Each structure stands twice: as C-alpha cells, then as structure tokens.
Amino acid sequence: MDRIIREEARLIILRALAEQDDEQLNSELLRVTLETFGISRMRAWVHGELAYLAEMGAVTVTEAGSVRVAQLTELGARHLARNVAIEGVKRPSRPEA
C-alpha cells in the first residue's frame, strides 16, 4: 500500500518538474502538487522521496533553508519518455493512439 503511493508520488514529482520551464521545483510546491492528486503528506515526507529520486539519479537536489529544490536530470526525463524504467518509480502510461 505504502509502496504504491510512493511509486505514484515519485512519478507525479518527476512530471511536475518536467512541466516547469526550468525543470525545477521546490519541495513546498511539490507538496501542494501531490495534495492535488489526493496524496497529503508533510514536507519531510516529500524530502524523503526526493532523496530516493536523487539516489536513483532522476533528480538533483539543492538545499535552500528548510526547503529543497529538485531539478530533473536526463535520466529522469528518459523515465518520463519511457526510454528507461527507474526502479521504485511508477512508469508513465503509454500514450494513446
């Protein structure tokens, strides 16, 4: 159960980053983004997921006081394009024909 939510949340995070012009977003706005998908968690939980994504090489993280800023990496973008599959991150669904 927890695993499903985490994998889902990680995909939502990568997508949210990709939607930004500069492909980066801070953890507070990511927390709000997750909330709009029915996943209400504390900022600390978001930081945990960012740490996982950074560990897997999908994002890089910059500390900014009590907030963290995540930046999408090439590998993260490739996961979104379905070119690679990062473990622990839900795969984006296939585009519909």
Add this chain to the structure above:
Amino acid sequence: MARHAGRGRLSAIEQLPEEAEPIVAWAMQELRARKHTQVDICEEFNKRLVGLAADMGTEIEPISLSSFNRYAIRLAASARRLEETRAIASALTERLGPDQADDLTVMVAETIKTLVFELLEGDGDITPKGTMELARALHSAVSAQSVSSDRRRKVEAEFAKKAEDAVDKVAEARGLTAETVEAIKAKILGVSQ
C-alpha cells in the same frame, strides 16, 4: 467560494482509513484525465471502497456524490493555482543553461515561484510564509563568505527586480490595489536587504 479559517472540518474522504489512500489517488487521477464523468468515477470509487472494506473485514460508509464533488473541487482549485503559477513564473524564470544553474540562481527562481503561488492563494490578508523562508535562505547563501561582493550585488538586484515583476503580474491577474502591492513589495524586499 468562501474560505474557512483554520483547517476546517475534515471531509468524509479525509476521514477514510489510511488504506483507502490509493483509491483516493486513483480517483483524483481519473478526474484529471477527464475521460469519465464524475458520477461514474464516484460510483467506481465507492465500489473499490466496498472491496477494500471486505478485505479489511470492516465496513466503510459510501461517500456521497456531493461530498465527493466538494473534495474534487477543492483539489481542482489548488491545481489551477499551480497552473497559473507556472504560467506567470515561466515569464520570470527563464530556462537555465547547465552552466548558469548555480545554487543562487536556482534559489532566486524558486523564491519567485513560491511568491507567485502564495499571492494567488492569499485572501487579501497576505502573509507569504514560504517565500520568507526561501528569501531568508537565499539571503544567508548570498551572505556566505564564498560569494564575491560583485556576485552578491548581482543576485540581490536580480531577486529584487524579479520579485517586483512577480508582484505586479499577480496584482494584474488578481486586481490588487496599489496599496496592497506596495505593502507586499516592502515586506518581501525587506527580508532580502
């Protein structure tokens, strides 16, 4: 839509057991995909809840359509503000080249985004808390010994300029008074100086 002080009463959906969270997340995704009607999604949602309750050996009251609708509207409003934030901020935070993406530039961009989001969300009485946190972090990073005085001046000027532009853009979108605009600027820029 009237907004309540505090966190307000928990909605029926928020009172569901933790195990129901994947079902809630599924329903919100379905609503966003806009491929099925809300009535259909709510029906399927309740079906899944029945299945979950059976698995857990308990009972879960079905969620009424109006309650489901209230929850969906609240989340959609939040999603819309994020979308507006993205649109406004994209004009102010150009895409960074790999060479310019140093920590300070990154922090300036994020402080602006948070500022725009909080201004859009605020109800007249504006207290941009997250912005303050970020502005303070930016300020302490800029004051660090390792930053040259030249770079320091540049980042501070860049932040001040972008913050003013951001406030003006939001003021335009939300019809804020000149007085409010000045008050916000004084508050934001007061932190960074």
